[in-house]
Amino acid sequence: APAPVAKTATMPHTTSVPVNGHTKPQTVEDMAGAWKDFRFAPIRESQVSRAMTRRYFADLDKYAESDIVIIGAGSCGLSTAYCLAKARPDLKIAIIEAGVAPGGGAWLGGQLFSAMVMRKPADAFLRELGVEYEDDGPDANFVVVKHAALFTSTVLSKVLQFPNVKLFNATAVEDLITRTDGKGGIRVAGVVTNWTLVSMHHDDQSCMDPNTLNAPLIVSTTGHDGPFGAFSVKRLVSMQAIPSLGGMRGLDMNTAEDAIVKGTREICPGLIVGGMELSEVDGANRMGPTFGAMALSGVKAAEEALKVFDQ
């Protein structure tokens, strides 16, 4: 019979496992110079398969009823997830990310440059995460993280370590679950998902029906319009839940970042929108390569979500 899924993780450096017939503390230092007799512990392929699939399907089962679903794991979605998971360990938070690699556009600063600029006061979020940055002093209006990937990998790793968060990557939200509110309006009540590779082939394969996750609250952070971007707000327009989109405007860092943070809100019952997806609703400017608004829009999205959730 398959072994039950372990409830708690054991840190590798405290594990005692049999190595070369001897049980001894397993450290990297122990291995040095001992490669001639080196052997991995034996395995059968089906054990690997079951170790992965049992957990994945247990997660699908658990998160089929989530408390909050975050669509998109870019800089805004990950910041939202961090704040929500930290504030409310009792909530089940699912993140659905279309890409194989979470992080959206936050692996680089601007163009193909490494450094990531965050305007003050978003440096507070970097201190919260423990991400180091360069600050040119009290008169400087922004701080610089030496590589965007340092910010993104840190927030991602912290989010993934929360026991109440599950990231389903390579999975696209294809539609929203909606309910009528009895007064001619709708309430968003979950998401309709599919493997992203399946979503990309609806034009050349016969109907491949999706899966669903129910949740009383969705936070959509799918970025500005593009092949996958602005997903939820475009769907709200086609369902006539909101009249039209304002369309993202040209670049103006000063107006754009304030507008995105302040505008982060529940735009339709059950659906909060944050990050650059919001620029498509409100007709806000883009900010280009400054990421403070994405982090703080995440902070505000989490605050708005908890307000709704606590009602």
Ligand code: AHZ
């Ligand atoms: O893959 C997308 C990306 O990782 C994901 N996504 C989009 N549609 C999805 C769908 N289902 C699941 N239907 C989906 N996932 O959402 C993520 C969006 O990340 P992003 O980095 O594009 O958006 P953001 O709002 O978090 O950050 C925007 C960063 C920008 S854009 C910009 C400018 O153009 O001026 N400036 C900044 C700082």
